[in-house]
Amino acid sequence: MATVPEEFRFGNFLASIIWVILIVIVLLTLVILPLTFIVLFYVPLPPVNGEVLTPYLFLTMIVDPTRTLPIVKYLIHTTPFKVIVFPGFVFAAIIAAATIFVERKFLAKMQLRVGPLYAGVWGVGEGILQLAADGLKVISKEILIPSGADKPIFWAAPIAFVATAAAVVALIPVAPGWVVSNTDVGLIAVFAILGFFPLIALLFSWASNSKYPFIGGLRALHQMIAFEIPFILSALSVVILAGSLNLTHIATSQHPFWFILFLPISAFVFFISSLAELERVPFDLPEAESEIVAGWLTETSGMIYGLIQLGSYLKVYALAALFVILFLGGWSGPQIFPHQLGPPDAIPLVKVLTLQGLYNAVTVNAIFWFLVKTIVIIMLMLLPRGISPRIRIDILLHTGWYKLIVLAFVNMFVALALIYAGVLGPGGSLSIH
Amino acid sequence: MxxxxxxxxxxxxxxxxxxxxxxxxxxxxxxxxxxxxxxxxxxxxxxxxxxxxxxxxxxxxxxxxxxxxxxxxxxxxxxxxxxxxxxxxxxxRRKTAGIVLLLVFIGGIGAVVLASGLGNPAFTKFNKPAIDVATIGKQMVTYYAPVLVLLGLTLAASVIGALALARREDIEQKNERVD
CATH class of the missing domain: 1.20.120.1200 (NADH-ubiquinone/plastoquinone oxidoreductase chain 6, subunit NuoJ)
Structure with missing residues (x-):
């Protein structure tokens, strides 16, 4: 019946709202405005579009929408934006989250199930909010730490897992110039960082103080170390053809012909090894749920589980993107976006709405093709989970140590032959100068 | 600065x-x-x-x-x-001896470094660009090729030696008997 308490008075309610407004106004005048002015007057602001960003200019830019775009353009080219938002963490995390939802729906359709259904919005979308619901659930659940667990490592390992995955993401270029860290040794850096994952899995499984996680951790160690060698060798033939370890240079050097045309065996080995590196079906022995509960994730709960899931799907994105850069020509593709979104002599509001001065057709096109290729590769990585059983551990190790290494060498000799025959490489008959 | x-x-x-x-x-x-x-x-x-x-x-x-x-x-x-x-x-006493040894060692190294002329300002002021990876690769297969081959042989020998040491004959014999 009545949920209004006995002592409720409308006047008291109004008075409380007025109190809140008063406190906000007092805080604004006493703290926030002085702080804003201190920042504007005393902190040296960077030049935007050749003009020094004075407080006056800043305020006019906020008021006048046509002057806001240069600020936005300046901001999205700063390093913090790159690290946190666009080619960096948030972008990859959105792709990872989408991958989790798409994987569940995709597998359900393949196996004639329905998949996530009820967490929709306005009756459409067939569970499109399932991910948000799962995220809320994971955040609000209690984190259980098993008794006898090694607490510091148990807490630190999931964070290290996500941080390491984000470090791999930071090395991936998504368009010309759009990369967080454009080093000359990008490919080696990727493999160096990927080498942390077996260490983290092993430490976390040991810190859980439980049998199943430890078995899973040992399996993860064996598997990742066995497949690291064919992984690196298959990427090495790409390095031979491109003549560089810089990922941007590798992507741009396959301009007329993608490397997958010359190195199909390497691409196959790279794909299989990345499946093993990601612990995905059919190589999901470290998390084999029908044998060892959930492998090295058995004792995880709440946000620790959420962090490890986020890290592993960030890894899925990073390795799919790496496959695209090494074998599928990176962001190259036909120009399908118009060079201008609107007429150049339009009124200011239309100019703002059509993002004139900010919109770059080449970059948008590059990001589009990169995303299309990456999504195709991610779907290919998800596919085996619907159709393939888990393989035995001796077959897994045999595949890694004997077959894939030999296959990787085969294509390396093909790459060397192409270089020495003068087909590819500097001055080759098929390469554009 | x-x-x-x-x-x-x-x-x-x-x-x-x-x-x-x-x-x-x-x-x-x-x-x-x-x-x-x-x-x-x-x-x-x-x-x-x-x-x-x-x-x-x-x-x-x-x-x-x-x-x-x-x-x-x-x-x-x-x-x-x-x-x-x-x-x-x-x-x-072992701890004390260790600390004394450490100090003597650090002092010796420091003396060597100080005497070597590294403190000369001409040594610390150089503006050469960083060596790129391609140069390292070329140097590896030209000037340092003998060292590379020697290192490869050493590694191969040690891997083969490890395999030979880790081989367990008793298990092989048992397998044969079962067969």
Missing amino acids: VLHIMADALFISVAILTIGSAIVALETRELVYGAIGLAISMMGIAGFFLLLDSPFVAMFQITVYVGAVAVLVIFTVMLVRTQALFSIKEDP
Whole structure:
């Protein structure tokens, strides 16, 4: 019946709202405005579009929408934006989250199930909010730490897992110039960082103080170390053809012909090894749920589980993107976006709405093709989970140590032959100068 | 100037990280923490290489020492019973002797470095660009080719030796008998 308490008075309610407004106004005048002015007057602001960003200019830019775009353009080219938002963490995390939802729906359709259904919005979308619901659930659940667990490592390992995955993401270029860290040794850096994952899995499984996680951790160690060698060798033939370890240079050097045309065996080995590196079906022995509960994730709960899931799907994105850069020509593709979104002599509001001065057709096109290729590769990585059983551990190790290494060498000799025959490489008959 | 201060601050923090984790690796009673300290110390050394403009060496330092050696050490440590290792009581005289030895060693190294002329300002002022990876590759197969071949032979010999040592004849014989 009545949920209004006995002592409720409308006047008291109004008075409380007025109190809140008063406190906000007092805080604004006493703290926030002085702080804003201190920042504007005393902190040296960077030049935007050749003009020094004075407080006056800043305020006019906020008021006048046509002057806001240069600020936005300046901001999205700063390093913090790159690290946190666009080619960096948030972008990859959105792709990872989408991958989790798409994987569940995709597998359900393949196996004639329905998949996530009820967490929709306005009756459409067939569970499109399932991910948000799962995220809320994971955040609000209690984190259980098993008794006898090694607490510091148990807490630190999931964070290290996500941080390491984000470090791999930071090395991936998504368009010309759009990369967080454009080093000359990008490919080696990727493999160096990927080498942390077996260490983290092993430490976390040991810190859980439980049998199943430890078995899973040992399996993860064996598997990742066995497949690291064919992984690196298959990427090495790409390095031979491109003549560089810089990922941007590798992507741009396959301009007329993608490397997958010359190195199909390497691409196959790279794909299989990345499946093993990601612990995905059919190589999901470290998390084999029908044998060892959930492998090295058995004792995880709440946000620790959420962090490890986020890290592993960030890894899925990073390795799919790496496959695209090494074998599928990176962001190259036909120009399908118009060079201008609107007429150049339009009124200011239309100019703002059509993002004139900010919109770059080449970059948008590059990001589009990169995303299309990456999504195709991610779907290919998800596919085996619907159709393939888990393989035995001796077959897994045999595949890694004997077959894939030999296959990787085969294509390396093909790459060397192409270089020495003068087909590819500097001055080759098929390469554009 | 700002860059110099930044580089100095980075150097000092990496040095503290490296030496601190090395001390942890030596002193801690938990062997797993010691192994983690060792891994962090090796990463600190990779940080020194990065500060010295040699990212190639830094990446290989991480790949080999953190990715392989530290994993091996931790793997071994986890399978070892640690209780029996620390039954010996510490001798305070040994500790004193160790500290004295350390000081003598540091003094000797410092004297050598000071006498070597590294303090000469002409040594520290050079503006050469960082060596790129392609140059390292060319040097490896031309000037350093004999060393490379020798190293490869040594590694191959040690792998074959390890295989020969690890081969267990009793298991093979048992298998034959069963067959």
